[in-house]
Amino acid sequence: MKYDPIDSNLFKKNRKKFMAQMKPSSLAVFNSNDVFKTGADSTMPFKQHRDIFYLSGADQEDTVLVLFPDCPDPAHREVLFVTETNDHIAVWEGEKLTKEKATEVTGIETVYWLKDLDKKFFEMMTQCDTVYFNTNEHYRQAVEMETREDRFIKKTKAQYPAHNYAKSAPILQRLRAVKEPEELELLQKACDITNHSFRRVLDFVKPGVWEYEIEAEYLHEFIRRRSDGFAYTPIIASGNNANVLHYIENNQQCKDGDLILMDVGAVYANYSADMSRTIPVNGRFTDRQKQVYNAVNKVKNEATAMLVPGTLWKEYHVEVGKLMTSELLDLGLLDKADVQNENPDWPAYKKYFMHGTSHHIGLDTHDYGLLWEPMQANNVFTVEPGIYIPQEGFGIRLEDDVVIQESGAPKNLMGDIPIEVEEIEDLMNK
Structure with missing residues (x-):
């Protein structure tokens, strides 16, 4: 190994x-x-x-x-x-x-x-x-x-x-x-390797590269840092490919003006990282792309703050749905009538954000955990909201891995991985 x-x-x-x-x-x-x-x-x-x-x-x-x-x-x-x-x-x-x-x-x-x-x-x-x-x-x-x-x-x-x-x-x-301290260290190592690889990709991406070339850049950096490779089949989805949630073909050319949604993570000692980032092919977000991106990032940050001992997974997802609904209204993707007439079993926000926000992570990317019992310290969860807009030709998902603490805010194992719009643009244009 x-x-x-x-x-x-x-x-x-x-x-x-x-x-x-x-x-x-x-x-x-x-x-x-x-x-x-x-x-x-x-x-x-x-x-x-x-x-x-x-x-x-x-x-x-x-x-x-x-x-x-x-x-x-x-x-x-x-x-x-x-x-x-x-x-x-x-x-x-x-x-x-x-x-x-x-x-x-x-x-x-x-x-x-x-x-x-x-x-x-x-x-x-x-x-x-x-x-x-x-x-x-x-x-x-x-x-x-x-x-x-x-x-x-x-x-x-x-x-x-x-x-x-x-x-x-x-x-x-x-x-x-419930992770032991040694397990958290191994998960941190997997996230650190993913961090190095993402920074390599930021320096590599430009108009005309192919999705599989980006996949290769990740794998190169994973292996050279003692990972066994991808924790799961990687998603490198440019343009409208991002609106296919489990797009894994990674065989299209990345075009000027498009975004690339990347859902990748390194595995280290059988422990999985699970990261999503969305970046502009040409290094600059358009105003509309930035507007949607910041909405997703806001939901991610507010959802992360809810991950504390005692939180119930099902109720947490209901609250995240309310946050997302508010952002989609502000973006003009939903109107008040959509919300007032929504089906309670499939709320209006699901048109643009159709998957869950969080799952356990550890030795498996979708790790063991009892979803009907309250969250507790040293549970490790992903936080991964997204907004997918086929009619506008892009989708955005942002995802970190966080550890619930005994008290206070969760610890973000991916806190050093660039995520703010300005960080992404600066690194891609340095």
Whole structure:
């Protein structure tokens, strides 16, 4: 991995928090992701399952974590299984975790080779009553493929039908939503890399460049600063492309007078940044572009101030909708009749701002979090209002990542990334 080593104490804390929530006489199992095939003998780059990474720091395929806090054998209260490495594998695929290195990375003392999983797991299953499975219950999940975790669950239920089964997801939803200080440092690193990359792009963009060239500038700077690349598929949307919310083709030429909406973020140590900025191709906003831009920025700043402990996500979005409605009235995009006659289920402002304002961010770009419970300190949220005007040929979205504090205003992890109109224009015309 490109990132610097992470202190294993983070993962020890995470495991301790998880095990404190488990039922008596229970164990929990976490599998790494599959290596996905693309055809013939080719594979996609491996991406670790965020839950096993959160609990162990093991960033390698073919890895299984078992947590069994009440195990009568103290050596089996935390167990990691990894693929046995050898000189042949080292030559062809590079260094893999040895048992000693696995302990150093994870803080787990008991490490077995994966070939011993069935035997050791049988022994532990004879000593427990309940098994926690790691099912995907994220509110946005839409995964159709069968995962390594799915196969393990099927196999275990068939072999051990008399056990009780529970879900790890409700525990992880709460734990992962509240970041440890070390996690906030990793998120800050991802945001700092994104900052450097955005400044590089400001110096690069001019009329005639192509969207994919801008994408390449981001990636170059990400990689040279020890990121593994984009945290999600980047959006580089010039002109009317910005009015397609998930535009990812990035294959058009940027024209003089147009704006470019860029929704990009670096990933660092599996932690995601999520930034949106909108800049003028020629380095100068028109008066109308500036007017709309400042309206979006105003909504972003006022929405950010609402992110304090106790805020409810649903009510927060209602209040942001009121802010946006006021700005759209001032911009002449809505009139009073539009608001008076609006459908409560799809308010008038949704014509120009149709997506949500904030989501949890962390190990996943849309991270774990319980949206029906009050916000609390060390939750990390995006703030990303936008105004999209196809009839005027541009769309604007601005987005930062912020940490809720115990008291006072949230901390903006992207506070050093240029956002004001004057900053953008000055940097593009220096």
